[in-house]
Structure formats: C-alpha cells, structure tokens
Amino acid sequence: xxxDIKKSKNLKNNEVLTNKVFHWIKLYLNKxxxxxxxxxxxxxxxxxxxxxxxxxxSPTTVIINFIYLIFQSSxxxxxxxxxxxxxxxxxxxxxxxxxxxxxxxGFFKKIENSLNPMFRILEQFNPLTLFHLLILITLINxxxxxxxxxxxxxxxxxxxxISGAKSVNxxxxxIAKAATYNKFDIFWKIQLRSSLPNIFTGLRLxxxxxxxxxFGVEMMGMTxxxxxxxxxxxxxxxxxxxxxxxxxxxxxxxxxxxxxxLNKIEQHVT
Numbered sequence: 680x681x682x683d684i685k686k687s688k689n690l691k692n693n694e695v696l697t698n699k700v701f702h703w704i705k706l707y708l709n710k711x712x713x714x715x716x717x718x719x720x721x722x723x724x725x726x727x728x729x730x731x732x733x734x735x736x737s738p739t740t741v742i743i744n745f746i747y748l749i750f751q752s753s754x755x756x757x758x759x760x761x762x763x764x765x766x767x768x769x770x771x772x773x774x775x776x777x778x779x780x781x782x783x784x785g786f787f788k789k790i791e792n793s794l795n796p797m798f799r800i801l802e803q804f805n806p807l808t809l810f811h812l813l814i815l816i817t818l819i820n821x822x823x824x825x826x827x828x829x830x831x832x833x834x835x836x837x838x839x840x841i842s843g844a845k846s847v848n849x850x851x852x853x854i855a856k857a858a859t860y861n862k863f864d865i866f867w868k869i870q871l872r873s874s875l876p877n878i879f880t881g882l883r884l885x886x887x888x889x890x891x892x893x894f895g896v897e898m899m900g901m902t903x904x905x906x907x908x909x910x911x912x913x914x915x916x917x918x919x920x921x922x923x924x925x926x927x928x929x930x931x932x933x934x935x936x937x938x939x940x941l942n943k944i945e946q947h948v949t
Contacts, residue, residue: 736924744921745929757926760905761897762933764821765889768828772885776833777878780840781870798837806831806892810899824896831892832885839881843874872949879945883938890934907933 708715718738724730725737732740748754783791783798806827813823847870855865897908907930914922 733920736921740921741924741928745925748922748925754910756905757907757910758929758933761890761893761907761930764824764828764906765886765893765933765937767825768893769832769882769885769889771825771829772833772836773882775829776837776881777840780837780878781844781866781874783837784841784844784874802834802838804830807895807899810896824893827896828889828892831888835884835888836878836881839877839884840874843877844870846877847873875945875949879941879949882941886934886937886941890930894930 721730722738725732725735725740730737736744783795809830810823810827813826814820817823817826851869851873852865855869860868893906894908894911897906898912907926911923911926911930914920914926
C-alpha cells in the first residue's frame with residue numbers, strides 16, 4: 680500500500696515537472712520563434728549556396744569558429760576590453776547625466792534656460808570626430824576611447840532624464856510638501872522614482888550607442904590593439920570571414936546581454 684502511494688506521488692511529481700518543462704519550452708518557443716526561423720533560414724540559404732561563404736558565413740560555421748576562439752586568451756581579452764570600455768563609459772554617463780538631467784529638467788529654471796541651448800549644440804558633435812582631438816588633449820588612447828563612448832552614451836540618458844524630471848506629476852509634490860516631506864525625500868521618493876522608466880529607456884539607448892562607438896573607435900585601430908572592433912578589422916585584413924562574423928555576433932550578444940540585464944534590474948526596481 681505504501682509503495683503504491685509513493686509510486687502515485689512520484690508519478691504526480693514527474694507529471695508536474697513534465698508540464699513545467701513543456702510550458703517553459705512553449706513560452707520561449709513562442710517568444711523567440713522569429714529568431715529561430717531567421718537562423719534556420721540563414722543556415723538553409725548557406726547550405727544551398729545562396730550566400731557566398733567568402734562574404735557571409737553560415738550560423739554553424741560561426742558557432743564552430745566561436746568555440747575555437749573562445750579557448751584563445753587573446754579573443755577573451757578582446758571581449759573584456761570592449762565590455763570594460765563600454766561599461767566605464769556608460770558608468771560615467773550615469774554619474775554625470777542623471778544629476779545634470781534633473782538640474783536641466785526644472786529643478787533650477789535659470790540654470791536650465793542658460794545651459795540648454797549650449798547642450799543642444801554639443802549634442803550634435805559626432806563622437807568619432809572628437810576622438811583624435813581627445814587623444815591630443817589626454818595623450819592616452821584608452822582614456823580617449825572611454826571619453827568618446829561616454830560622450831555618445833550621455834545624450835540619450837541626459838535627454839530621457841530631463842523628460843522624466845519634467846513629467847513628474849506636480850500634484851504628488853504638492854501632497855508631499857503638505858505631508859512635510861523635506862526636499863531630499865521629495866526627490867528620492869517621488870521625483871526620482873517617477874523618472875525611472877525614462878531613465879531606463881535612456882540607458883538602453885546608451886548601451887546601443889556605446890557599443891556602436893566602441894566598435895567604430897576600435898576599428899580605427901587607435902586603441903591598444905585590443906577589442907572586438909580591432910579583432911574584426913584585423914580578421915578582415917587577413918581574409919578570415921568566419922572570424923569577422925564571430926566578432927560581429929559576439930559584440931551583438933554583449934550588447935544584448937547588457938540590455939537584458941538592465942531590463943531585469945528595471946523590472947525589480949520599478
């Protein structure tokens with residue numbers, strides 16, 4: 680009798696586990712079906728010879744070459760350098776653009792009116808055109824690279840922070856003042872939290888722009904000879920097309936991983 684009860688419990692547990700697995704597969708299949716179909720189509724067209732392998736490598740070729748390269752320390756260093764440059768650049772943008780965004784978003788009207796036209800002009804400067812100027816000023820390639828990434832990353836974050844600060848419902852602030860909240864509590868509990876969706880939107884754009892500029896600067900070959908952009912341009916010069924695609928896919932996955940991580944943080948925070 681006890682054995683029958685145990686068997687029935689095990690069967691129920693196995694059934695529950697199986698249902699969970701099928702639910703998980705169905706959920707992610709529905710979510711990523713377009714990506715899966717795109718990769719399958721890319722592989723199929725490569726097999727039938729629609730894509731010239733001298734220009735476009737198949738997904739399986741990219742995966743095989745990625746596995747080969749991932750065991751080489753130089754490729755790991757390239758990934759680390761690109762990731763570190765983008766992370767530091769975005770970190771600087773966070774430290775500077777968010778406080779500045781609240782200042783320009785209405786905290787100090789006179790400062791906002793004075794600085795806003797200047798920032799609108801500075802925003803139009805192409806970061807890559809500033810790179811060589813920054814090298815002349817700093818005399819350090821790595822610092823120049825980080826500053827250029829910061830320059831590109833700060834504008835979407837700054838503009839979205841300004842929009843978030845301006846969109847705070849003034850009724851909430853009036854209620855907080857009536858409840859004798861001090862200025863710090865009003866900022867921390869109302870203004871900052873109300874602006875978080877805009878700030879996270881700006882951060883997602885900052886990640887995109889940061890990787891684009893990092894890619895461009897590294898491809899210019901003006902860094903320390905490390906980075907995925909440098910890896911891609913040297914692979915192209917050596918005629919190694921699969922390695923070029925590995926570099927492109929790796930940089931895309933890095934940007935995607937940072938964006939997914941940011942989305943998780945946003946879900947938890949907001």
